[in-house]
Amino acid sequence: MMKIHCIQTGDVQIKRRHQLARFRARPARALDVIVDAHWSPRLPIGCWLIEHPEGLIVVDTGESSNANDPGYQPWWHPFMQFCERRRVEPEEEVGPSLRAMGFDPKDVRWVVMTHMHGDHAGGIGHFPNSTILLSKLEADAALARTGPLTGYLNMHYPKWLRPTEIAFTDGPWESFNRSKTLTEDGRVHIVPTPGHTEGHMSLVVELEGHCVLIAGDASYSEMDMLQGNVDGVAFSASVHHDTTKRMRELCCRRPTITQFAHDPNSADRLSELRFTRIA
Template sequence: MKIHAIETGKVKITKNWRIGRGNGLMRFKNTLLDSEFTEWLPIYVWVIEHQEGLIVIDTGIPEDANKHVWFPPFMPLVQRAAKFKMTAEQEVGPQLKKIGLSPDDVRWVVLTHLHQDHDGGLHHFPNAEFVVSSKEWEMSTGIKGRMNGYLNQRWPDWFKPRIIDFSSQELFGPFAGHHTLTQARDIHLVPTPGHSPGHLSVILDEDDLSIMFAGDTSYTEELLIEQKVDGIGADPDVQQETHQKILEYAEQHRIVYLPSHDPGAKERLENRIPLSINANLELEAQAV
């Protein structure tokens, strides 16, 4: 089946955002006040032309992603630490039309989490069924969600996703639960918390490969292998545990690992390059 990597603008974050430094409140302080920034990173949306209907994973950012947010009071610091480069033509809706697909024909939109660079294109899919984990929905809605840094005031009034409760589901390898999305039983949602409390990832079974659309479980494949967690995540220990589960799954299956902001993800998808833990370890040994 065809899978498209659509880049919806770019983001530049502090280096301490990409790789966290310190603990507790000091970790957030180091993240938000860091004066050094990464290069511009892609913001990928993934589109699967599945026999049961179009599936979109995340929705990218909106044209006005840099619009100032003043509540809660720490949001100006967050916006200083994460800068976006975006035009209206780069939003997910217009880009789908450029490749001959219609947003109106999308059956499912699966949201790995509800940060603004993943939920910013909700308005393009009024006819789709949205899917979100129960924990992510709990943490992101209402005034509690605003205080947690979610921009739920930007969501369309009609946004009412289907909520997935992983706690009531069977285990999926090392993952604590799963939900099978398709009748063909080839697309699975698994809990991958850490970057956000209810973060999920999507695993597509394709022949002898598993393609993992990993959201922000890590910012790159290398950081997953090195088990380095970011500076903005809700729980660094939980995020590292998620990394270990993904690596354990990769030992049992050939997986193509696709984080949303990894510059190498599109090439790995196009060439179906599986994650190779041993190869990376050998390169590190040679460097030493």
């Protein structure tokens, strides 16, 4: 019997034009975010725990409570310095959160990273014993010397980090053209969901009678997925559109509960078994 928990590691405010872009071209979207004077409401920073018979699976690791300390964000990066407000207490980090739920982070078998932006990778240091799974594209971008330019705070990644790269070698799965099945029972699939970052990936869990799509920042909310909205920092608007279309198609084919890291309703949809309705 599998159980999925949505965990909140503090919250973040981003610019309105980061939450929802007005333009298609990436430079125009990024500039629009930097000059935007309006902030989003406080949004959760989500991650997930899956109790699976073959081992505990964590998807994303949330933010670090040090993220707002002076010097944590690169001083030369106006976006990281001035365009996000993070609030994370030490006890809200993923490690203490798991312990409060009765789990030991050292028992986690797999950590599946949708992508490596700071508010998803900030808690990775809690999992030194786990296999950290990343797409090859994401690993290349995140670990590159130029990573901090595009939101990958790789100076804070733990020294021991040696991610295992996922190649999507198991063929199409439902609406996704490539996939990798993680577990021997064939119920946990990793699929590419590029757009927010080039190497972004998501996890789909098949439960009795429905699927749970854990999609990180592939969209910022279920409404954004339904409307095909692109965020202000996305790698590519057209690739983002293709991914949201595939996610909607999954929701058409199978009863599906969607989970996004910054969607205030993710936890309620999960606990109330609310499937996504496609009009």
